[in-house]
Amino acid sequence: DTAVSQTPKYLVTQMGNDKSIKCEQNLGHDTMYWYKQDSKKFLKIMFSYNNKELIINETVPNRFSPKSPDKAHLNLHINSLELGDSAVYFCASSGGTSGNTIYFGEGSWLTVV
């Protein structure tokens, strides 16, 4: 009965590669997010989608491109990976009966070497 699931959990890749992280929620929420947690544990929002429409787009390099094929999915594609992209990426969702509460996935640990 996983609520917000993201894959892969761990990803090690070389600089310059392109990679994707997938996220799915089965909570019936209509808003989904991507957050980035850096090595100092700072959490910062990257993107937010509501009903498949982009509503928050923070200052993120355009190498990062989110895609929401439907309300339950929000994927993150990253082009030309750089060392500084190494971080934990959290998918999250909110809405429906949870109201304002945002529920997070378990995170995807990205290491760029």
Added chain:
Amino acid sequence: AQSVAQPEDQVNVAEGNPLTVKCTYSVSGNPYLFWYVQYPNRGLQFLLKYITGDNLVKGSYGFEAEFNKSQTSFHLKKPSALVSDSALYFCAVRGTGFQKLVFGTGTRLLVSP
């Protein structure tokens, strides 16, 4: 823009003693306030929230938080700490509408036996 301050990087408390993790915030309008906990290599787990109503909010695992509008604070408390409470705690705030959830820098709670 909204912001959150968690003034303590780490809080140390002995098991069985009460604990407090501090949080102050800044937001336009009425705040929506949240506490999350993060265990090592895990995602963020929702603990509790204040939206409106009673200033004392009770949440998961025996935690509670008190909303103080005049001091713009939302401190997390627990009457009797457990070793298993040791984790990283994040305070977060958002305003109304599609405003982003902004996190504090986190406070590491260490409960000693």
